[in-house]
Amino acid sequence: MPGFFIAFEGGDGAGKSTQVKLLAAALQGKREVVVTREPGGSDVAEHIREVLLNPNHRIDGMTEALLFAAARADHVSKVIRPALEQNRVVICDRFVDSSIAYQGVARNLGIEMVRELNQIATNNLMPDLTIVLDVSTDAGLARAQEPNRMENEGADFHEIVKDAFIELAKQELARYLVVAANQSREAIAEIILQEVSERLK
Numbered sequence: 001m002p003g004f005f006i007a008f009e010g011g012d013g014a015g016k017s018t019q020v021k022l023l024a025a026a027l028q029g030k031r032e033v034v035v036t037r038e039p040g041g042s043d044v045a046e047h048i049r050e051v052l053l054n055p056n057h058r059i060d061g062m063t064e065a066l067l068f069a070a071a072r073a074d075h076v077s078k079v080i081r082p083a084l085e086q087n088r089v090v091i092c093d094r095f096v097d098s099s100i101a102y103q104g105v106a107r108n109l110g111i112e113m114v115r116e117l118n119q120i121a122t123n124n125l126m127p128d129l130t131i132v133l134d135v136s137t138d139a140g141l142a143r144a145q146e147p148n149r150m151e152n153e154g155a156d157f158h159e160i161v162k163d164a165f166i167e168l169a170k171q172e173l174a175r176y177l178v179v180a181a182n183q184s185r186e187a188i189a190e191i192i193l194q195e196v197s198e199r200l201k
């Protein structure tokens with residue numbers, strides 16, 4: 001695949017959306033960039049996003065995992081793969097690791113099951129680089145605005161999620177960059193740009 005696929009991961013309020021924008025702006029003029037997000041990123045997946053994040057919905061873990069995977073299948077086939085085939089840099093706000101951390105670990109469905117489900121959904125597409133923003137749960141939740149269905153979970157849940165991202169990074173260091181997110185936006189953006197520039201060479 002000719003393009004370069006970057007995913008941002010981390011708990012709620014870690015600063016993912018902020019850094020996605022800063023990185024896209026920094027790459028402007030150097031590479032063609034596609035910014036996208038999950039759940040969502042394609043018409044069908046954005047509809048599934050509304051179902052998933054609606055605080056009035058009660059959704060069990062398995063249904064949640066399947067809905068995320070369905071949204072991802074559409075997003076990958078309609079948006080991400082076509083962009084990579086055109087040699088674009090795709091920057092995605094959350095991807096498979098969020099499903100592994102939230103549904104696999106925090107909701108106890110099991111890492112392997114969620115990973116396999118997502119390998120099917122994405123036809124084995126993996127990010128070239130995953131950037132994990134590591135923020136303390138308290139700071140993240142304090143930063144997060146309008147709580148959605150996930151953000152209404154307790155602090156323990158978020159602590160488990162946060163640890164799961166770090167654990168995933170440890171298992172495959174070459175594909176990850178973990179950044180301490182208690183730094184200024186600019187300092188974090190600088191670290192990320194350096195790593196991405198190196199890898200785009």
Ligand SMILES: Nc1ncnc2c1ncn2[C@@H]1O[C@H](COP(=O)(O)OP(=O)(O)OP(=O)(O)O)[C@@H](O)[C@H]1O
Pocket residue numbers: 010011012013014015016017018019143144145181182183184185186188
């Ligand atoms: N390094 C930082 N220091 C202080 N505040 C920050 C930093 N980065 C982002 N913020 C602020 O924290 C809030 C959450 O940031 P952002 O929306 O980027 O996080 P997120 O990881 O995308 O959250 P969510 O999971 O809820 O989508 C925003 O108000 C943002 O301006």
Ligand SMILES: [Mg+2]
Pocket residue numbers: 016017018093
């Ligand atoms: Mg965000």
